[in-house]
Amino acid sequence: MQFLFGPVPSRRLGLSLGINIIPHKVCNFNCVYCEVGRTTNLINDRRSFYNPDEIEKDFRENYKRMGRFDFVTFSGSGEPTLNKDIGRLIKYVKSFNVAKIAVLTNGSLLNLTDVQEDLMDADVIIPSLDAANQESFRKINRPHVSLKIDEIINGIKEFRDKFKGEVWLEVLFVKSLNDSQKDIEDLKRAVKFINPHKFQIGTIDRPPAEENIKKLTNEELMRVYSELKDLNAELIKPFSEKNMDFHEFLELSIAKMVSIRPCSKEELMSVFGAGDEDITRILNRLLKEGKISQRVYEGKAFIVKK
Numbered sequence: 001m002q003f004l005f006g007p008v009p010s011r012r013l014g015l016s017l018g019i020n021i022i023p024h025k026v027c028n029f030n031c032v033y034c035e036v037g038r039t040t041n042l043i044n045d046r047r048s049f050y051n052p053d054e055i056e057k058d059f060r061e062n063y064k065r066m067g068r069f070d071f072v073t074f075s076g077s078g079e080p081t082l083n084k085d086i087g088r089l090i091k092y093v094k095s096f097n098v099a100k101i102a103v104l105t106n107g108s109l110l111n112l113t114d115v116q117e118d119l120m121d122a123d124v125i126i127p128s129l130d131a132a133n134q135e136s137f138r139k140i141n142r143p144h145v146s147l148k149i150d151e152i153i154n155g156i157k158e159f160r161d162k163f164k165g166e167v168w169l170e171v172l173f174v175k176s177l178n179d180s181q182k183d184i185e186d187l188k189r190a191v192k193f194i195n196p197h198k199f200q201i202g203t204i205d206r207p208p209a210e211e212n213i214k215k216l217t218n219e220e221l222m223r224v225y226s227e228l229k230d231l232n233a234e235l236i237k238p239f240s241e242k243n244m245d246f247h248e249f250l251e252l253s254i255a256k257m258v259s260i261r262p263c264s265k266e267e268l269m270s271v272f273g274a275g276d277e278d279i280t281r282i283l284n285r286l287l288k289e290g291k292i293s294q295r296v297y298e299g300k301a302f303i304v305k306k
Helices: 052-066 086-094 113-118 134-141 149-162 181-194 218-231 250-260 265-272 276-288
Strands: 004-010 014-020 071-075 100-105 124-127 166-173 198-203 233-235 292-297 300-305
Touching: 004 052, 004 071, 004 250, 004 265, 014 052, 052 086, 071 086, 086 100, 086 113, 113 149, 134 149, 149 166, 149 181, 166 181, 166 218, 181 218, 198 218, 218 233, 250 265, 250 276, 250 300, 265 276, 265 300, 276 292
Parallel strands: 014 071, 071 100, 100 124, 124 166, 166 198, 198 233
Antiparallel strands: 004 014, 292 300
16 A cells, blocks of 8 residues: 555544555645654645556555545645645545545645635545744744745635535644734634634644644643634544454554554554554564654654654
8 A cells, every 4th residue: 555544543533544645745834843754845836746546546456455434534744735636536535435535734725726626525624724924824834935824814715615515724732833822813813714614723742843842731722722712612632432443464554654643552552453462562573673663752652653
């Protein structure tokens, strides 16, 4: 499987079968908190990165092996709307009628007509909006120089008004970067303007791209939530279900998953429905072979690709 990964335990989507249609760390943002690491190819033009026939073949030949999943999600190692084949791929996956389709996006290209058209067959679009003023936007998302936050906000609003599915807006708060009173007031205005179907907030819970980046404490997050609750803000909750039906070879699946996102041992046990002894044995072997490493963030150990 070159393009499929998971199913991943998602705090928003339950069990999400991912399709990664972007090469590793090709993005128009270089977010300080990104769990996949720093952007190595900062671009802002849409391209065909892979032969779409190969992505379709990967899905067609493997989706039945993946067990139960609630969503098929276009996400992964970079910004998926940079791939100009995403519209074709959404239509192809939708034709199988096996799950709802979501797209995780930074929202930066939703002002483009071709991107809007490409996403119309999805069920849920989840754009991020970590800052609603240009100064904080530059600090936390470190975008391509051509991107302006006002244009992005207008683009999300325009898409939301045209889209027949649901738009869930997500904000990830980082200590001292986008949690000031000004940031919150600017965000309030933007959320009211966009009027998303859902408005979800959270903070970092996995190792970020930059070492000095800190999550909000529970008290700090609740302070922000209290400021935003009148906008029907939801706190993103942890995932707790188990995928007992996952049929792919366990070791290969674990290596694939942690190459996409850091996972704790407990999360691996949960998503694969495996016991501590089996997961520990596999992790020890992968560590010994130098395929993975362990990283501690905020006192919690995560398994990451080495």
